[in-house]
Amino acid sequence: MIDKALLDRHGLTEDEYRLIVELIGKEPNLTELGIFSVMWSEHCGYKSSRVHLKKLPTEGEHVIQGPGENAGVLDIGGGQVVVFKIESHNHPSYIEPYQGAATGVGGILRDIFTMGARPIAVMDSLRFGPPDDPRNRSVMEGVVSGISGYGNAFGVPTVGGEVYFDPCYNLNPLVNVFCLGLADKDKVFYARAEGAGNKVLYVGAKTGRDGIHGATMASAEFGKETEHKRPNVQVGDPFKEKLLLEACLEVMDRGLIVGIQDMGAAGLTCSTTEMAAKGGMGIVIDLDKVPQREAGMTPYEILLSESQERMLLVATPEKVEAVQTVFAKWDLDAPVIGEVIEGGRARISFKGEVVVDIPVDAVVNLCPAYDRPIAAPAPPPPAPALEALPQPADLGETLLRLLASPSIADKEWVFRQYDHMVQVNTVFLPGADAAVLRIKGSRRALAMTLDGNALYTRLDPRTGARIAVAEACRNLACVGARPIGVTNCLNFGNPEKPEVMGQFEQAVTGLAEACRTFGIPVTGGNVSFYNDTEGLSIHPTPVLGIVGLIGDVRKAVRPGFRAAGDAVVLVGESLDELGGTQYLKTIHGLEAGSPPLIDLEQEKRNQEFVLEAIEAGLVRSAHDLSEGGLAVALAECAFHSPRKIGCEVDLANGLRDDALLFGESQSRILMTCRPADLSGLLETAAARGVPAQAIGRTGGAALAVRHAGREILRVPVEKAFRAWKDSLPGFFRVQA
Amino acid sequence: MKFGVVQFPGSNCDFDTFHVLRDVMKRPTVMLWHKDHDLQGVDCVVLPGGFSYGDYLRSGAIARFSPLMQEVKAFARRGGRLLGICNGFQILLELGLLPGAMLRNKNLKFLCQHVHIRVENARTDFTRAARKGQILRVPIAHFDGNYFAPPRVLRDLETNGQVVFRYCDADGNVTPEANVNGSLDSIAGIRNAAGNVLGLMPHPERASEALLGSEDGRTIFESLILSLEKRTPAGRPAAGKKARHDR
């Protein structure tokens, strides 16, 4: 009955099948095969990535829970913890952008509140094909409204994120959602089924045929034949999720349950077997008790459905009624569908017959890990020697073009659709280097940022990954926050291609190195492979979500110039390098060269210097230099200043003008201070081995830069602002 | 005096409003559950923002049938102060306690941003701490905030001074650009004819702490507290006399 074709359809190899037979001591029936197929999929089983992810540092002073649970948990003091994680929903978002993105938000929210934390902020990292193509625009419109539709209704603020455009995402957009929750330290819950005789309760939406094999779909390349998988699309119901949140937090708060797990990928299968395996127990489930939306569902369908907004709870028998009362208050049913048993087996019955009887350990823990063949990533196409590269005649015009390029342009068109203030904690709205959220009842605040420059990782995955960590930490430093933990979403192509695996291995190595240098643990993340469509892989795209702590929220600093007459200080060294820059890409049409050099130790020193200056109250504004270099950073500081104050910069460092203005040398931060504080700051910098120079003054209505006495740039702030502000909306102009 | 914040399934600014009333304005505040019939003796009922019942069907359309809303209606009829913020405003419209209806924002997108509103009538229980013409900077966050009413109703609103807030620019000019959601006559908030019920789309509770960027929203809560603390609390009919309200 089980042949090669059937295994293929289940994404299992013949070797894996033999292993299954050996582990369970019998030929699996179709339902059991279905269970293994999802649980051993790349998405759930991390088959190709596990051996490499081991390199990441996972320990640290704040860590309460590292990888392995629904989300990481860090101690932030004051009896509180943060629970956070990032998740991808790339394939579903391409098939149906609105629902794909919406259910992506729904999924990560459940990961957070299943641990007892109230989600307090979301960030989204988005990658699309260029917006001049209407198909890309329609994917983007759908994704953004899906995130907005779900997050806003649920009542979690979306406080920031990033959006990049590149043709490699034409047929494979990336939608990564990062969520952070807050909980009391003694109220964290785990996905464990403990105590024989305890009852298993099902809560939330009814089970339908939606999303069957979603996890397997996320574990295969996309092609024409994926079309037939389309009926799998799930529709999100944020209203139901909000009720689930309140009811779950209430039963947890009142100590009514033993364990809890959300039903995400692989639905009931994953939640039941994982909870049993983690508790070292077995589980019996009666599928007839599972609330069903459609008639005539088979056990296979019920078990593999990925219907949204469902959770599984375990409670002692005497608490069952109290749990059900709480759920009834929130208009939700909570039927008992099974029981925890001794013995480590999952026994599932349907219409009086046992349809599944397998050891949970085999399903959950014994999925094979592959050390797939690796090919060294191709070296980047060399950048032309600077001398061979024509320098634009009008650098002001160049700046305007860069500011209007979609990846650099203002993203308000996106984040204005997100409720970023609900829960009244958002101190820094989208637009700052990092989002800042106050912690009610305390002076402390949380900061969070999402970063990843896939152009760098494409040219050099290891350096690119190191830069991603450095840049995220730098964004935190600019607001005055110290990083405490990391989550990451690794978006790559088909891992069966050695060159993709090579990129992956290099990127993970770079991440590990950088996280070690910064002393920040990785407490979880997500790997999304098979981002290939019709044979083409996306650029390797690691996305870093880093959480930071601010000791006194009143000291947090924004990017915008505060007042005219402040001194402008450039921290960090500017090198003669243009590889991997937006300038090369946008102005010269070149994705070439090596990404900027990164010296992690120097980076750390620079950040520490800025942090201490902020903590000492000496910094009026701070902004990191990233895409577009110094010129774009100066422009952004002006745009974010209350009265769009310009600046007059004067420096001399022997670089070519374009490299000076648009080079993306790392470890640099622009800050401003009162003139009286300048010399003290520069002295401290010198004493710390931190390159820092006063480069000018804020004021005026223009962005002006003189280089060795020559004026190389003078653009009215207002003109630059319009180029930056009007670019994205221009693509989406509603026809009147 | 005591505030009550109504919690519907899907409300999500309930805790925010509660936080501001209790911790910032420092007034006794209770949560009121939509399935109850008891207003717990509060002097002012606040219908908070959010997505009651997911905003399914129409924003505010289902919440109005909650058991508690029958009590709230009676409370308002007796002259009790009732404030509806965003979704709360939409519920008041659906309930018929305020005239008109909400349409989708004119650009058909959810809008979250700071806007300016101008106080059109400072002689109300909700604005007496403000000056007429004062400009408040407060955030909006809604999909359906495009106020609509038939011409006759609009005329009545104007003549009776029931238009309390209008969208304007930073200098107080009422312009089409400042009217981001497309509301008729740039209406951002209205009160009923009796003066005890106010609905507005912007979120004053998000603009009540300096740390969050603006304290302009406090004016509304301060006004309410002023009017409530100065008079016999409405809602508890005092000596058979109906409470009076500023017009």
Next chain:
Amino acid sequence: MKVRVLVSFKDSVLDPQGQTVKNALHTMGYAAVTDVRQGKVFELELVGATRKQAEALVPEIARRVLANPIIEKFDWEILKGR
């Protein structure tokens, strides 16, 4: 019995969604479409109600719940069943 209730904006109310669809259709070259109005449709399954009862019940539900009489009008029909 299955009934269908159609809810749409009154003619005096501007229908921005319909306008947007119309504009999109024009951009795509469907010039023949000169107007679009968008509304909602509800399909209700009624059990244990006679046709006569339905004739009282459905308009009541439509008026009280499904439509907002300030901006919307409705129409209904029995699709199948007696």
Next chain:
Amino acid sequence: MKVRVLVSFKDSVLDPQGQTVKNALHTMGYAAVTDVRQGKVFELELVGATRKQAEALVPEIARRVLANPIIEKFDWEILKGR
């Protein structure tokens, strides 16, 4: 010519709005209503199209613009005009 296009979720797709409306109707005592599905209705005004052209045009528009074929189905009819 006036045509009406009805768009609704495929039967297998969850309809949270319809479910919520149904629950509300139950709470209000309308127990006879056992199911509600909510969809959209579009009324298009077509000018200068023959019936035959409309029969090609309308489904095309419905498929391409009005409905999302991944989760929705549609139905259409001519209301008036030839």
